[in-house]
Amino acid sequence: MTTERNVDRRSFLRGAGAVAAGAVAAVGVAALVSSRAGATDQLIARRHEGDLPVDDPDNEAWLSLDHFVAPLLMQQVAPPQVSELAVPELWVRALHNGTDIAFHIEWGDAVVNDIEQMSRFRDAVAVQLPVADEPDAAAPQTSITMGLAPIPAAGGQPETPGQVVHILHWKASWQWDVDHGRRTVKDIFPNMHNDVTPEGLLGEANSVVFYPGVFAGNSLSARERTSPIEELTAAGFGSLTTHEQQLATGRGVNERGRWRVVIAMPMDSGDRSKARVRPGARAPVAFAVWDGAKQNRGARKQYADWVPMEVEA
Amino acid sequence: MAEVNNWQIGRTMEYPYPENRPRRQIAWIFDPNKCIGCQTCTIACKSTWTWGTGQEYMLWNNVESKPFGFFPVGWDVELMNAMGPAKWNGGRYEGETIFEGLPPTERVRGWLPDEEDWAFPNIGEDEVSAPVKQGDYFPDLPHGTWFYHLARICNHCTYPGCIAACPRQAIYKRPEDGIVLVDQERCRGYQECAQGCPYKKVMFNNNTRTTEKCIACFPKVEQGLQPQCVTSCIGRIRLAGFISPPGQVNPQNPIDYLVKVRKVALPMYPQAGTEPNVYYIPPIHAGREYLRQMFGPGVDDAITTYANTKNDPELLGVFTLFGSAERIMHRFRIDGEIAIGMDENGAEIVRVPVREPSWVRTYFDEVRQAYNHNIT
Numbered sequence: 001m002t003t004e005r006n007v008d009r010r011s012f013l014r015g016a017g018a019v020a021a022g023a024v025a026a027v028g029v030a031a032l033v034s035s036r037a038g039a040t041d042q043l044i045a046r047r048h049e050g051d052l053p054v055d056d057p058d059n060e061a062w063l064s065l066d067h068f069v070a071p072l073l074m075q076q077v078a079p080p081q082v083s084e085l086a087v088p089e090l091w092v093r094a095l096h097n098g099t100d101i102a103f104h105i106e107w108g109d110a111v112v113n114d115i116e117q118m119s120r121f122r123d124a125v126a127v128q129l130p131v132a133d134e135p136d137a138a139a140p141q142t143s144i145t146m147g148l149a150p151i152p153a154a155g156g157q158p159e160t161p162g163q164v165v166h167i168l169h170w171k172a173s174w175q176w177d178v179d180h181g182r183r184t185v186k187d188i189f190p191n192m193h194n195d196v197t198p199e200g201l202l203g204e205a206n207s208v209v210f211y212p213g214v215f216a217g218n219s220l221s222a223r224e225r226t227s228p229i230e231e232l233t234a235a236g237f238g239s240l241t242t243h244e245q246q247l248a249t250g251r252g253v254n255e256r257g258r259w260r261v262v263i264a265m266p267m268d269s270g271d272r273s274k275a276r277v278r279p280g281a282r283a284p285v286a287f288a289v290w291d292g293a294k295q296n297r298g299a300r301k302q303y304a305d306w307v308p309m310e311v312e313a
Numbered sequence: 314m315a316e317v318n319n320w321q322i323g324r325t326m327e328y329p330y331p332e333n334r335p336r337r338q339i340a341w342i343f344d345p346n347k348c349i350g351c352q353t354c355t356i357a358c359k360s361t362w363t364w365g366t367g368q369e370y371m372l373w374n375n376v377e378s379k380p381f382g383f384f385p386v387g388w389d390v391e392l393m394n395a396m397g398p399a400k401w402n403g404g405r406y407e408g409e410t411i412f413e414g415l416p417p418t419e420r421v422r423g424w425l426p427d428e429e430d431w432a433f434p435n436i437g438e439d440e441v442s443a444p445v446k447q448g449d450y451f452p453d454l455p456h457g458t459w460f461y462h463l464a465r466i467c468n469h470c471t472y473p474g475c476i477a478a479c480p481r482q483a484i485y486k487r488p489e490d491g492i493v494l495v496d497q498e499r500c501r502g503y504q505e506c507a508q509g510c511p512y513k514k515v516m517f518n519n520n521t522r523t524t525e526k527c528i529a530c531f532p533k534v535e536q537g538l539q540p541q542c543v544t545s546c547i548g549r550i551r552l553a554g555f556i557s558p559p560g561q562v563n564p565q566n567p568i569d570y571l572v573k574v575r576k577v578a579l580p581m582y583p584q585a586g587t588e589p590n591v592y593y594i595p596p597i598h599a600g601r602e603y604l605r606q607m608f609g610p611g612v613d614d615a616i617t618t619y620a621n622t623k624n625d626p627e628l629l630g631v632f633t634l635f636g637s638a639e640r641i642m643h644r645f646r647i648d649g650e651i652a653i654g655m656d657e658n659g660a661e662i663v664r665v666p667v668r669e670p671s672w673v674r675t676y677f678d679e680v681r682q683a684y685n686h687n688i689t
Contacts, residue, residue, distance in 0.1 A: 080480060080505055081418040116502060117519045118370060119428045173522075185366050188519060198365050210365040213521030216497035221521040238481035240501065295425065298503035299480050 040066035045094035045101055047279070047312040052095050052102045055251045057260035062104045067091035070287055072302035077145060078237050082300045086291035090125070090304060096311060101277050102250070102264035103127050103168075105287065110257040113292025114172035117188050121292040122173040125252075125261050128286040129275035131164040131233065137282030137308035144286060144305055149236035162235040166275035168248050168263045172292070175228040175252045182225065219246075228252060229263055233273060237299070245271050280313035314412070317472060320559040321583040321609070322406035327413050328586075329420065329477045338471065338491035339529055340556035340568050340590040341543070342578045343464050344635070346597060346619070347550040350376050350439070350462035357545035358466075362528065367520020370431040373527035374542045376464045380603060381437030384465075385430035388513040392582060393606070395422055399584040401610045410586025411474055411511055421478040421509035431516070442600060454597055454620070461596040464550070466542060467514040467527035468581070468589030469493050475526070478509025490555070491590065492529040500524050511585040537656065538639050549636025554643065556590065565644040567631050567654075568592075575628060577615045579608040594619055630667045638663040 046065060053059035070090045074082045091106040105125050113123045129135075130142035142148075142163045150162035176183060185192050198207035208214050213221030219230055219242040229248040234240045247269055252261035267277045277283045284306040290296035316325045317332040358374035375384045383389065400407040411422040443458045451457055469486075473493050476484045483499035484506055486492070495506070495515070500523040506515040507524060515526045530540035538544070539553040554568040562573045571578040571592070578592035595604045597616045604612045622628050630652035634645055640662045642654035647667065654663045674688045 076418070078480075079415075079418055079420045080478075083418050115519075116517075116522050117428060118431050118507070118517045119425050119504065121504075183519075185369055185519060189369075192369060194366060194369065196364070207365070211367075211521050212497040212525065213500070213518065213523035218498055218500065218521070218523055220500075220502055220523060221497075240481065298501060298505065 037064055037066045039091075040068055043068040043070075043092055043094060043285070043307050043309045045096045045277075045309055045311045048095040048097050050097065052097055052100055052264055054100075054102055054249050054262055054264045057104060057106075057251060057253050057262050058255075061095065062093055062260075062262070065093040065095070065104075067093050067106065068307070070304035070307060072287075072289065072304050075288075075299055075301045075303055078299065080299050082294070082296065082302070084294060085302060086294040086296055087289045087302045090287055090289060092287065092307070094309060096267060096277070096279065098279055099267060100264050101267050101311070102262055103285075104260065104262050105289075106258055106260045107289060108257060109254065109259050109291060109293075111293045112172065112254045114176045115183065115188055116173045119295075121290070121295055121297045122171055123254075123259060123292045124169060124171045124290040124296075125259070125263075126167050126169040126288045127263050128168075128288070129166045129277070130284060131166050131273060131275050135275075135283055137284045137306075137310075140284040140306040140308075142284070142306075143236075144303070145237060146234040146240065147236055149239060164233055164235050164273065166243075166273075167232045167234060167240070168265055169230045169232060170228055170250060170252055170261050170263055171230070172252065172254075172259075174225055174230070177225040178228050178251075182223065218242075231265070231274070243271075243274065245269060245274070277311055279311050281311055283309050283311060285309045318559065319410075319472065319586055319588050321580050321588050322410070322586060323404040324406065326410050326472075326586050328472050329412070334471065334558055335486060335488045335491035337489065337555045338558070338590060339469055339534060340554060340572070340592065341466070342552045342568060342571050342592050342594065342635075344550040344594040344632070345461045345463055346594060347548045348376065348462040348464055349548055350378060351547060352376055353545050353547050354464060354542035354551075357541040358527075361530070361541050363525075365518075365520065367518040368516075368525070371516045371518070371525065372434055373514070373516075373525075374464070374466045375434055376462050377434075378438050378440060378460050379463045379599070379607075380442050380460065381440040382463070383436060384434045385426040385513050386433055386436055387430065388426065389582065389607075391424050391426075392511050392585065395424060396584060399606060399609070401584075404610060406584050406586075406609075408584060410584065411509075412472070412477060412586055420480065420505070421474050423474065423478060423508040423510070425504065425508045426513060442603075451598075455600055456598045459596075459599045461599050463593075464542075465512065465514070466591060467493065467529070468512055468587065468591045469527075469529055470590060471588035472586060474509040474511050474585070474587050475506035475515050478505040479503075480505060487531075490529075490531070490534055492531050492534065493526070494528060494531070495524050495526055497521075497523055497525075511582060511587060512589070534641070537641050539641055544636070544639045546636055552635045552642075554641050563644075565646065567634060567642055567645045570631055570645070575618055576611055577618045577628070579611050579615055581607060583609045626667060633665045633667055634663070637665045 053061050093104040147163040147165040151160040153159040198210035229250045231243040231248045248265045250262040288301045288303040290301050314327040315331040317328045363371040441458045441460045483496045502522045543551040543553045556568045563569045580589045595612045630647040633652050634654045643657045644655040652665045674685050
């Protein structure tokens with residue numbers, strides 16, 4: 001990165017700070033209605049007895065918790081980038097019961113974008129954790145850039161191992177799928193008429209070849225959806241890959257112009273390629289958010305740097 | 314950014330990936346002079362590949378009337394707005410391509426059409442460039458008022474805008490034939506490719522939520538056959554084959570002959586820098602300034618050559634091979650009044666008379682003492 005770019009990013013940070021401060025003032029009113037608790041300067045995953053309120057973002061167990069304010073940055077490390085800070089901050093709360101950990105993430109978004117269509121994008125939020133035996137919360141060694149790809153041995157230098165991150169990605173469009181059944185073109189264009197469809201002519205099983213994303217097993221194209229959250233891993237930009245084991249659960253609702261999304265996962269899935277979180281330890285977590293109305297998608301996003309999360313014993 | 318050679322703009326240019334040409338590059342010649350806008354190609358493509366739900370607004374092949382037809386609406390006007398007037402110095406393009414002079418936020422100079430821009434595939438159909446007043450007629454070329462049909466598919470570019478725009482390398486160019494495909498397993502539906510493609514030939518499927526595009530009928534090409542849009546064309550305006558790499562010319566290859574030897578077929582909007590592989594014979598009746606903008610500085614020479622086809626047996630012979638066989642013709646030769654298309658090994662695929670036999674009757678039939686209305 002050039003010096004010039006660093007200057008640009010520093011000047012942006014000052015601007016983002018001002019925007020964030022303004023937004024904090026603006027959402028103060030909403031805070032009164034959505035939460036009786038206040039803000040905290042440390043993210044603590046509180047221990048909760050029994051099942052976590054995974055499907056209920058309005059549960060008292062959530063709203064009675066203080067929220068941690070995670071300031072967001074525009075993704076301006078690698079193109080494609082955003083040039084407008086669509087979401088200045090996230091409010092984060094966390095609970096665990098020794099078996100599962102759940103994040104409750106809240107942000108202001110007056111326009112619900114839950115349709116994916118040509119030139120239309122959906123709202124989304126993600127939690128990122130490093131995949132490491134002993135993640136260092138105080139000084140995370142994993143790059144914020146969705147991990148790092150390994151660098152092959154060259155010029156007498158040994159191979160530099162890559163860094164892997166575990167990402168839990170909630171999508172507003174998937175939430176619709178779970179709540180109402182998968183969208184069809186009729187939901188997007190009610191007056192659309194289709195004379196004949198492959199499935200109408202050939203049946204569901206035989207028509208799959210006409211739906212290449214389904215045929216290829218792409219998670220985005222899945223016909224049946226039980227969770228609005230996708231589990232992925234990555235080792236650097238452009239390497240995001242759907243994980244074979246999908247265990248994450250959660251739910252998101254948008255009320256009074258704010259998304260409240262719960263994202264939950266097992267603290268130890270038993271799979272070494274995923275992040276593990278231990279009670280009594282600290283873990284770095286990072287966040288990202290997308291505003292569909294601002295054509296946010298993929299790398300065009302806002303992100304929060306690593307937050308040292310304390311997990312109550 | 315790597316520096317790559319782009320022969321269509323007569324210079325090297327910046328591109329995110331190093332030059333890596335396929336072993337063979339598929340290419341097409343389209344002749345808008347012959348196109349009647351019947352959309353048989355569009356339906357052939359639609360009914361073969363994009364009749365599923367979620368593909369309702371996809372036309373991998375479309376035919377639009379220029380200058381006021383577009384699919385999606387205004388695609389090339391937006392391209393011109395983004396790039397400005399093309400600055401050519403002879404065969405060398407002096408301006409910036411869509412890969413050069415970029416703001417740090419972008420991988421390609423692109424734009425995303427509005428959702429409704431995909432909903433009017435026949436906008437501007439048969440609309441002429443200017444009003445026609447009563448009594449107007451156009452005896453000379455180019456015509457004072459004109460329109461022409463522009464058939465469009467993915468250009469399977471040598472330096473695709475979609476590949477440059479995709480942040481996760483989910484689009485690839487096949488080394489065996491240069492066909493550009495979206496990896497349906499890797500695609501995350503970001504639509505960066507739709508934003509980056511200057512020709513707007515990558516489209517989002519709202520059912521599978523991945524991006525799809527023209528696949529050049531690769532299952533046919535793998536069998537040595539020309540794509541559906543080519544073989545279905547009733548006006549025989551299309552020819553598909555393989556073009557030799559820059560610096561190499563095979564005058565017996567019909568694609569090379571038309572593009573490189575006779576220079577009668579030209580790339581569309583070469584200034585974008587993608588090195589598109591669909592070549593057009595400029596319509597001789599349309600406004601030259603408009604055509605120079607669309608097909609570059611070779612337009613005038615191409616039209617001069619094309620307009621003299623009737624006195625040019627070899628050129629005429631190659632044109633008669635268009636639409637004459639389903640198999641890909643790698644070579645051709647003209648044997649007197651017969652044009653012969655051949656496969657890779659030189660085996661004959663088809664022979665076509667360069668001039669169809671015709672009989673001209675007299676205007677006045679002396680025997681029957683009657684006038685003939687139809688004399689050919």
